[in-house]
Amino acid sequence: MLAACLVAGALAAASPAAAQAPHQKAAPHKAAPHKAAKPRVTSVAAAQGPTTARTRVTVRGKHFTKVRAVTFGGVRGTKVKVLSATKLQVTAPAHTAGRVDVRVRTKAGTSKVTARDRFSYQIRHRLAAGYGHTCEVTSAATVRCWGYNNYGELGNGTTVNSSTPVRVTGLRKVVSVASGNYHSCALTVDGAVWCWGYNSLGSLGNGTTTDSSTPVPVTGLGKALSISSGAYHACALVVGNTVRCWGYNAYGQLGDGTTTQATVAHTVPGLSRVIDVDGGYGFTCALRASGTSTCWGNNSYSQLGDGTTTASLSPVDTLGVSQATALAVGDYSSCVLRASRTVSCWGFGTYGELGNGLSTTSSSAVQVSGLSGVSSIAVGGYHACAVAGGDPVCWGYNPYGQLGDSTTTDRSTPVPVSGLNQVSEISAGTYHSAALRSGDDTRAWGWNAYGQVGDGSTTNRLVPVAVN
16 A cells, blocks of 8 residues: 555656646745835934024934935925934024924935924024124134123123123123123023123013123023013023013013013013014014014004004014014114015114115115115114125114214115125124124224224224224
8 A cells, every 4th residue: 555655646746737847937935025114313413503504413313224305394404414324414404493303204204203303493693782882702602792891791790891802701602692782692502591781670581680790591581592682671582483581671572461570581472483583672573484573562663563653562563574584673673684685674764774765764664775685684773784795784873983884974775884895794783883704803883982893992983993
């Protein structure tokens, strides 16, 4: 039986039905395709940068293969370099102020939004002219100030005026500075805010009314994205794109629905998606991501721009403002820079500070005549300035030479600042102006009774001079 079985098995194996044709091959086993994993972001550093496109960011995570794009709040980054499957280097693109998510897109998909991929855009101003003093963030990220110092607004631990720059005590990693009448504030890279100078009205925001000749931290503010100083109050745009203000409030400039001064920061109710804020003499304005603006406080000269002269304790919309990207507020008037790189202004206009060829006040925004290619704007006491194509221009009140055109003649349309070009930023004080070129090359002009021009003298300057 065993032999028969073996023979039968052999015959069955050799039969034509059982044999495979020589020219046919067995179908190979087909494995299921491997599905690539979606990318995942675990950290970004630096976690903050300016609204301009120059911060190099290291993105860490997993599955960074075949990277197609890295976006910051939906805007594509530039110079994306894949260092490994877990590490990227990318330059952050220009973006409005606020906290955005960083997402990596590969062939396999897009990373999910998490709490670990956040990047904060900060508005950074290196130059700030106040009433009788001026401050500047140096290229070393410290602060220096010069001019009037009766209340300690130079921040160097004294109350002695200085017609040349002195270093503000104890500040490091500073990215922005703002000056009011007799106080100043600084924003550090980590979002902290420090103020110094006059404080009888709570302008320093540290819970007291005691002047300080050295910087003190603003109490309970949270992480700030930008800072601004009005005459006797200050405000910050904080993470979440809301606004918090402190200090003098007789006109409702803090926007909290009261006229009670505050020695600590108060949130302005009802404001969201704000990308810029600035303060004047008794009023404040904010710019929304939609490109519209809103203001609150004193309105005697139509500085709220809402078509009236009625003060408001809460924000009201400015008429005639759209597609705005930056904001500048002076004592009694304001201006916005539009996406078209033109400028519009509203408020007090008796000295031509609205720049439209007239000497009248306007309760809605009017366009400044003849300006294009604008990159920076500033509004002072009764004059305004801009940088257009790298060249500074100014208009408005000019008895101290604050327009920098070598005259003391008021101008209702922009005039070039004499002998100055290649300017990156401009600032307007009450009666003087200042401009920043490359590095720490700062020029100033106008009223100089306290040395606020910074050239070692107290002589008014009708044209720009170098700050020593």
